[in-house]
Amino acid sequence: MDCEEARFGLYALLDDELEVSKNLEILSHLEGCPTCHRELELDMRVKSLVQAQLAAPAPSPELWNRIVRRIDQEAEVARRPSGGVAKWWPTAAALRMVWGAPAIVLVLSFSLWILHAGQVPSPFVEELVQEHRGSVTRKRGPVDLPATDPAEIVRHFRAEVPPSSPVPLLAQEGARLVGGSLCHVGEAKGLRFTYEVGLGRIVSLFQMPRPTRALPFWPRLGPRYIAQSQGPGVLVWGDARFLYGLVGELPQEDLQRLASRMKGI
Amino acid sequence: MREKARGSGRRREFEELTLPHLGSLYRFTVQRVRNAAQAEDLVQEACLKAYRGFDRFERGTDAKAWLFRILINTIVDAQRKRSREPTELAVEIGTLKAEGSHLLDPETQLMAESLGQQVQVAIEALPQDWQAVVLLSFVEGFTYKEIAKTLDCPIGTVMSRLYRARQALRHRLKRHLDVDPRRATGTGPSVTPIALLRARRKARDKKEG
Ligand SMILES: [Zn+2]
Numbered sequence: 059m060d061c062e063e064a065r066f067g068l069y070a071l072l073d074d075e076l077e078v079s080k081n082l083e084i085l086s087h088l089e090g091c092p093t094c095h096r097e098l099e100l101d102m103r104v105k106s107l108v109q110a111q112l113a114a115p116a117p118s119p120e121l122w123n124r125i126v127r128r129i130d131q132e133a134e135v136a137r138r139p140s141g142g143v144a145k146w147w148p149t150a151a152a153l154r155m156v157w158g159a160p161a162i163v164l165v166l167s168f169s170l171w172i173l174h175a176g177q178v179p180s181p182f183v184e185e186l187v188q189e190h191r192g193s194v195t196r197k198r199g200p201v202d203l204p205a206t207d208p209a210e211i212v213r214h215f216r217a218e219v220p221p222s223s224p225v226p227l228l229a230q231e232g233a234r235l236v237g238g239s240l241c242h243v244g245e246a247k248g249l250r251f252t253y254e255v256g257l258g259r260i261v262s263l264f265q266m267p268r269p270t271r272a273l274p275f276w277p278r279l280g281p282r283y284i285a286q287s288q289g290p291g292v293l294v295w296g297d298a299r300f301l302y303g304l305v306g307e308l309p310q311e312d313l314q315r316l317a318s319r320m321k322g323i
Numbered sequence: 324m325r326e327k328a329r330g331s332g333r334r335r336e337f338e339e340l341t342l343p344h345l346g347s348l349y350r351f352t353v354q355r356v357r358n359a360a361q362a363e364d365l366v367q368e369a370c371l372k373a374y375r376g377f378d379r380f381e382r383g384t385d386a387k388a389w390l391f392r393i394l395i396n397t398i399v400d401a402q403r404k405r406s407r408e409p410t411e412l413a414v415e416i417g418t419l420k421a422e423g424s425h426l427l428d429p430e431t432q433l434m435a436e437s438l439g440q441q442v443q444v445a446i447e448a449l450p451q452d453w454q455a456v457v458l459l460s461f462v463e464g465f466t467y468k469e470i471a472k473t474l475d476c477p478i479g480t481v482m483s484r485l486y487r488a489r490q491a492l493r494h495r496l497k498r499h500l501d502v503d504p505r506r507a508t509g510t511g512p513s514v515t516p517i518a519l520l521r522a523r524r525k526a527r528d529k530k531e532g
Contacts, residue, residue, distance in 0.1 A: 069486060071520060073460060075467050081520070088517055095517070103500045104492050108461045111442035117349035121363050122342060125370045129334060132371070202364060218360045240360060242405075 059087045064094050072101055127204070183292050183303075185243045190262040190290055190305040193239065193252060200260070201237030201252050208251055211238030219249050219267065222300055226265055229321040232256050241266075248301075261306030261316065268301050293317050337374055340386040345370075347387075347463050348394050354446070354458055355398055365401060369394040387465075388472040395455060395473065438499060445495040453488035456481055 064087040069075075071084050088095050193200050205211050208225045218240055228235070233253045241250040241264065248266025255261050291313045293304040304317050348369065352362040373380075373393045380389055446454060455474060459465040467485075471478045493500060 069482065069489070070467075073467070073485075074523065085517065085520060100493055100500055101489055104489055104496065105461055107496060107499060108442055108446070108457065108492070111439040112354070112446070112462060113439065113443070114350055114462075115353050115359065116346055117363055117366065121349070121366065122345055124363075125367050126334070126338070128367065128371055129337075129374050132375075133334075215360065240364070 059083050061087075061091060061094055064088065064091070065097065068094065068098050069101065072098060072105065124203075131204075182243065183294060186262075186264055186292060186294070186303045186305050187290055189241045189243065189250060189264070190260075193241075193250060193260070193262060200239075202239040204237040206235050208235060208238070211249060211251060214238070215240055215249055218247050219265075222265065224321075226251070226263060226302065227321045228253050228261070228263055228316055228319075230255075230316050230319050233261065233316065236260075253306075255306065255308070255316075259307050261304065261308065261313075264301075264303035264305070266301050268299055333377065334374075337377055341370060341373065341390060344387050344390055348390060351391070351458055351463065352394065352398060354462075355451075355454070356402075357447075361401075365397055366394065369397040372397065385469060385472065388469050391459070391463075391473045392475065441499070442496065445492055448495065449488055449491055453484050453491070456484045457488045457492070460485055 064084050067084045071081060088098060203211055203214050205214075208227050212219075212221050212225050215238070228251070233255045236252045236254050238252065239250045241248050243264070243266060246266055248264055251263040251265070253261045253263065290305045290307050291310050293310075293313045295302055295317070304313055306313060306316075308316070345366070348366050349362060352365050353359060356362050356365065369390070373390055376393070380386070446457060449457065452474075456470055459470045459473065460467075465473065467478050467481050470481045474481070
């Protein structure tokens with residue numbers, strides 16, 4: 059066996075992949091060939107270096123429970139006879155059924171315009187609307203974390219989005235929290251609280267840390283920044299630390315009413 | 324009622340097959356996306372996809388390869404979706420992120436970082452396909468055949484990717500791979516390769532014969 063042949067088998071040998079007879083042949087070659095021996099030694103070092111140095115993080119102990127909960131949710135919906143939308147408490151799949159309808163998506167294929175004449179729609183507002191739309195059409199369901207308490211959502215994602223105090227809450231009667239998700243607006247991370255406001259309508263309440271410097275992507279915020287799209291209405295405002303967005307299939311006045319009664323911000 | 328019982332039996336079976344690999348699935352994903360919460364999301368999504376397609380899983384075949392295959396597709400889909408975001412936007416907002424350090428030139432990083440971080444950077448610098456092969460082979464202990472099945476490619480492709488990845492890693496980590504033990508800074512094997520391989524062969528001969 060020559061060096062070329064031996065080299066070919068070297069990796070397989072190292073990874074314990076060769077049949078025994080071949081193994082023997084290469085071993086004999088290695089004993090008499092310092093060059094191949096050095097090659098092998100270097101490759102062993104690379105492998106053990108990677109194995110020793112690469113961090114081995116573990117998932118949170120809650121991960122499997124969350125997966126099982128989602129599986130059960132899906133199974134529950136699959137068992138239910140057609141629809142089930144009329145229920146007061148919307149399940150993930152029921153929401154998907156309502157909002158996933160292609161016709162609605164078509165209607166929603168939005169063109170934004172802004173009430174203030176002459177202003178160009180901010181990409182920030184467009185992304186909020188996309189996030190909102192995405193939440194009701196995406197495959198894995200409208201929320202990452204089903205929850206009825208916004209504090210639970212803030213706690214859950216605290217590693218990703220700095221917790222706020224107090225926690226924002228839509229306090230209007232008839233608005234019920236379904237759950238929360240991590241959302242990405244541009245490259246910024248924020249939270250989306252998903253509310254059901256009756257008749258299967260969804261309102262998304264966004265909260266994200268305010269950027270430390272002015273960026274063209276973010277709207278130049280007055281006290282309130284109001285936008286309307288053909289589909290959902292949008293209301294954006296901010297305080298010193300956070301930006302908030304309210305997006306939903308509601309008339310502008312209803313959105314404003316919801317926002318004005320918000321607790322915690 | 325019977326349907327419900329069947330459902331929970333199916334779930335138990337799924338759990339028995341999947342739960343033992345959850346740690347590996349997560350570890351692999353974190354390595355690829357470098358973000359714990361996003362990694363959990365992706366693993367969750369992959370598990371849900373796997374459960375939905377559980378009827379199509381051939382019982383008795385390799386669940387690990389099946390799960391990783393679904394996971395890798397999920398990761399690739401997510402990364403493709405993210406890369407569609409407008410780039411100038413990504414750069415603009417990206418500067419806000421404290422964890423943007425992986426954007427640095429790898430050579431610059433080598434100067435400042437611990438050995439573990441350097442290995443990390445060296446792996447991240449590999450093309451995605453090579454990265455997957457290295458992680459599956461070195462970290463998860465997959466055989467070539469299992470990797471080929473997971474990535475849906477011929478064994479020859481696995482071997483050539485692994486070969487090239489090793490060359491790249493050797494180049495990038497060369498100052499930690501000094502064979503002279505007095506100068507080596509990395510943790511290398513303390514026995515010579517031949518001794519190790521001979522011992523391994525002996526053990527296998529014993530088992531087989
Ligand atoms: Zn040789």
